[in-house]
Every structure is written in structure tokens, then in C-alpha cells.
Amino acid sequence: MQIKRYEVNNLREAMAQIKKELGPDAIILSTKKMTGSPLIEVTAARDNGLDLAASLDKAVGKNFPRQDDDIRNLTEEISGLKSSIDLLTQKVFQQKNMLNETMDVLWERFASGIKDHLYDVYVKLVENGISRSRAANLVETIKNEFPSESCDTYEKGTRIAEKLIARSILKDDQKERRIKAFIGPTGVGKTTTLAKLAAHYSLDKKLKVGLITTDTYRIAATEQLKIYAKIMGLPLDIASEKKLFDRSVAKFSDKDMILVDTPGRNQYDEGSLKSLKNTLDTSVETVLLINPSVREEYLVDTAEQFKMFDYHRIILTKVDECRHLGLMYDVLDEIRKPVSYVTTGQNVPRDIEKASPERLARMILQN
Ligand SMILES: Nc1nc2c(ncn2[C@@H]2O[C@H](COP(=O)(O)OP(=O)(O)O)[C@@H](O)[C@H]2O)c(=O)[nH]1
Ligand SMILES: [Mg+2]
CATH class of the missing domain: 3.40.50.300 (P-loop containing nucleotide triphosphate hydrolases)
Structure with missing residues (x-):
């Protein structure tokens, strides 16, 4: 009997090497997860005319993991890993949503610190579907960059917000094609x-x-x-x-x-x-x-x-x-x-x- 050890990244890679070196009748004796790369160690053997599986059973007892068990174990491990990944993804999404909500509250608080009528402008922007962060940035720009008499009423503030929005939208000045x-x-x-x-x-x-x-x-x-x-x-x-x-x-x-x-x-x-x-x-x-x-x-x-x-x-x-x-x-x-x-x-x-x-x-x- 010829026994060989392979260090590989996955079972498919191992099977290809085993088939090439030990022939199509070789069997896998064991697989072991390793830390780092390559990921697994696979031990395989070639039968030299004897009933390899039977002699192995005899030699090491039924406890020795056979190919079917290995695959079953690996499948279980993979489905376990999949569930963990799903759970992790869900958690990341939940955290992202929580973060967004927290940011919204912060923007809200920030905007409410702005003078009355500009806060009304902020509320209008948000009611119209603009995100809180962009709305807060707009009113902040109005407050900081425009003389106070030019935005001292809700109407004036809204008009400036409209101008700022227009300014930030790209103009379609590219040539049209045929x-x-x-x-x-x-x-x-x-x-x-x-x-x-x-x-x-x-x-x-x-x-x-x-x-x-x-x-x-x-x-x-x-x-x-x-x-x-x-x-x-x-x-x-x-x-x-x-x-x-x-x-x-x-x-x-x-x-x-x-x-x-x-x-x-x-x-x-x-x-x-x-x-x-x-x-x-x-x-x-x-x-x-x-x-x-x-x-x-x-x-x-x-x-x-x-x-x-x-x-x-x-x-x-x-x-x-x-x-x-x-x-x-x-x-x-x-x-x-x-x-x-x-x-x-x-x-x-x-x-x-x-x-x-x-x-x-x-x-x-x-x-
Ligand atoms: N309300 C509304 N419906 C529209 C407008 N443009 C297209 N539709 C409708 O949307 C549906 C799908 O339009 P269609 O041109 O076939 O979409 P396509 O699959 O992208 O070619 C049709 O019932 C159209 O009448 C629009 O500006 N307003
Ligand atoms: Mg169409």
C-alpha cells in the first residue's frame, strides 16, 4: 500500500492531485483542517491488489474516518459556515441601519440648533424627500455663506436653498450625438x-x-x-x-x-x-x-x-x-x-x- 499526504486549499484540488499521482482507485484516508494556507491536509492511499478499505477497517478499527464521513463532515461544516455568514451579514445591515438612524437623530439635533425659519426650510427639504444630511448641509451653507438679511425669512431661505440645489445639479451641456x-x-x-x-x-x-x-x-x-x-x-x-x-x-x-x-x-x-x-x-x-x-x-x-x-x-x-x-x-x-x-x-x-x-x-x- 502506498500512502501520501497532500497540503491543498480544497478537496477538488486534492482529488485532482491524488487521481494523477495515485490513480483513479486511490481512496482518501483522512482530511485535517490546518491553520493558515494551504487550508487542508489530505492523506490518501493506493490499493496494491488488496481490499484496501477492508484491511484498513481491520487495521485501525471502524473509528477511522472514511471518505464518506469526511465529505459528510465537510458538508456540515460548510453549511455551518454559510449560516454564520448569513447571520453576520444580517448583523452588519442592522448596524448600518442603526448607524443611519443615529446619524439622522444627530442631523436633526444639529438642524434644530439653527435659527427658526432656517429650521423650517430644513423640515421642508426633508419632507420633500431630501436626506437629513444633505438638508442639514444646505441650511448650514445658507447660514454661513449668505448675509443674514438675505435669508431672514422662510421664503427667502427656501429660495436660496433652491438656488443651491440648482447649482449642485450638473448642467447638460454635452453635444448631442446623431x-x-x-x-x-x-x-x-x-x-x-x-x-x-x-x-x-x-x-x-x-x-x-x-x-x-x-x-x-x-x-x-x-x-x-x-x-x-x-x-x-x-x-x-x-x-x-x-x-x-x-x-x-x-x-x-x-x-x-x-x-x-x-x-x-x-x-x-x-x-x-x-x-x-x-x-x-x-x-x-x-x-x-x-x-x-x-x-x-x-x-x-x-x-x-x-x-x-x-x-x-x-x-x-x-x-x-x-x-x-x-x-x-x-x-x-x-x-x-x-x-x-x-x-x-x-x-x-x-x-x-x-x-x-x-x-x-x-x-x-x-x-
Ligand atoms: N405615468 C407615466 N407613465 C409612463 C410615462 N412614461 C411611460 N409610461 C408608461 O409606463 C409603461 C411602460 O412604458 P414603456 O415605454 O413600454 O417601457 P419600456 O419597457 O421601458 O419600453 C407604459 O404603460 C407607459 O405608458 C410617464 O412619464 N408617466
Ligand atoms: Mg419597450
Whole structure:
């Protein structure tokens, strides 16, 4: 019998080495956890014609851990570890929430130390959905940087807060590109917004517009755009992959503007996002659509998922359904991309407005 010891990081690594050196009939005699790296020590043996398992049982008694026991033990250990990790993650989240709550109380206390009418401004900002920390920072800036007579009433303070918010929102002064693709989560309003803008560019600006959809996953999605294209008398091409997309772009060489609709697929499906990214080359302007009515974490998450597109600007959709536009301020501050339009209803082509920092600030403060 040949016995060998292996120091490895996992069982799979051990099995590969054992199979290579001792052959496919070798068996594992024991595994032992070690401190540090490598993580485990595995002892294996090769049978030389004898019934190895039987002779081992005989030689060391039934107490000797066999392969099945080892795997069972390891499985138990792994599931134990998993539970510990879950518990730890839960605790971290709880602590984070507690910390946030404590910070909120501190900000609250800090803000209440500020003079009456400025505290009212702070309360309004928070009521409108702005986080306590940003709201407290805004009133603190008003207090410190503006002469007291310029903010000695609630109205004056609110006006200055609006100005400060506008100042901190990015201006959309980048050049527009000829090909624009609308990306974003399912149902955010890509197809509807594209139709609104197609009408704006072709009817108001008298540009020659071509439409492409890469959304070939749902028949209804293509039909929806076909109807809009027909009503507006605009050509629509369907391109399910890069080659067809490039062909459509070449076909529309006489167009001033090409608007591209993209699939409403699960944003967490990284494969389909990558294939979309591959279809749209770098000359295409990508516009991320987000709906500020959804939870802040989801918004930040969306922005993160679509980061691979290095999107140029944002369109905020369904602001008519958003009760606390202040949330938008926090998110914009986080994403740092300019907003080109906001959409304000289901009506095509009417419900869309050009965005500007001043307009957004007014919306945030007046809800
Ligand atoms: N209230 C409201 N609904 C909108 C707005 N934009 C789109 N919608 C609706 O949202 C739904 C999904 O829109 P759609 O364009 O198909 O989303 P897509 O999956 O991203 O293409 C439709 O019922 C639209 O009418 C908007 O600005 N406000
Ligand atoms: Mg769509």
C-alpha cells in the first residue's frame, strides 16, 4: 500500500492531485483542517491488489474516518459556515441601519440648533424627500455663506436653498450625438419616451429621423413602436444583433437623427446587457432612463448595473407619479450625470419636458 499526504486549499484540488499521482482507485484516508494556507491536509492511499478499505477497517478499527464521513463532515461544516455568514451579514445591515438612524437623530439635533425659519426650510427639504444630511448641509451653507438679511425669512431661505440645489445639479451641456440609444430597466418608459422624442425631433425640429429597435424579445414591444412609427411616418428597422444594427445604421445614412429602442429585459441579466453593449458601439450616445419614484437603493443599483455603458445622460421618467422628488436630488448627487429630459405622463408626444438644473431644483422643492 502506498500512502501520501497532500497540503491543498480544497478537496477538488486534492482529488485532482491524488487521481494523477495515485490513480483513479486511490481512496482518501483522512482530511485535517490546518491553520493558515494551504487550508487542508489530505492523506490518501493506493490499493496494491488488496481490499484496501477492508484491511484498513481491520487495521485501525471502524473509528477511522472514511471518505464518506469526511465529505459528510465537510458538508456540515460548510453549511455551518454559510449560516454564520448569513447571520453576520444580517448583523452588519442592522448596524448600518442603526448607524443611519443615529446619524439622522444627530442631523436633526444639529438642524434644530439653527435659527427658526432656517429650521423650517430644513423640515421642508426633508419632507420633500431630501436626506437629513444633505438638508442639514444646505441650511448650514445658507447660514454661513449668505448675509443674514438675505435669508431672514422662510421664503427667502427656501429660495436660496433652491438656488443651491440648482447649482449642485450638473448642467447638460454635452453635444448631442446623431445616434441615441435608450437604455434602462423594464417598464421604465423607454419606448414611450423614444416616441415622444421622435415626434419632437421630426415635427418640432424638422430633422430627418430613423428608428431602430433591438427589442425583439417581446412581439408586443416591436408592435408598440411600429404603431408609433406609422403614426409619425418614420422608418423603423428591427435589429436583433450587431450585424443587423450596423446595417440599419448604414441604411439610415441620410438621417439627421437615429433613435434606438432597447429590450426591456432584467437589468440583473448581465449577459444580455453585455450583448447590448457590444451592439451599440462607442459612437452611440447612451441615455439611461430612471424612474425617481422607486426606492433610492434600487435607483443607485440601476445606475450601477448600467455603468458598463458609460451612459452620457439621464432621462427621469414618470415624475408625475413621484411624490417625493427630493429623493431625486440625492440620487443625482450620487450618479453625477446630467439630466436631459423629464417625462410627465403617458401621453405621446405631449408629456415630456426639457430638464435644466433650475427646473429640477424647482421641482424638487415644490414637489
Ligand atoms: N405615468 C407615466 N407613465 C409612463 C410615462 N412614461 C411611460 N409610461 C408608461 O409606463 C409603461 C411602460 O412604458 P414603456 O415605454 O413600454 O417601457 P419600456 O419597457 O421601458 O419600453 C407604459 O404603460 C407607459 O405608458 C410617464 O412619464 N408617466
Ligand atoms: Mg419597450
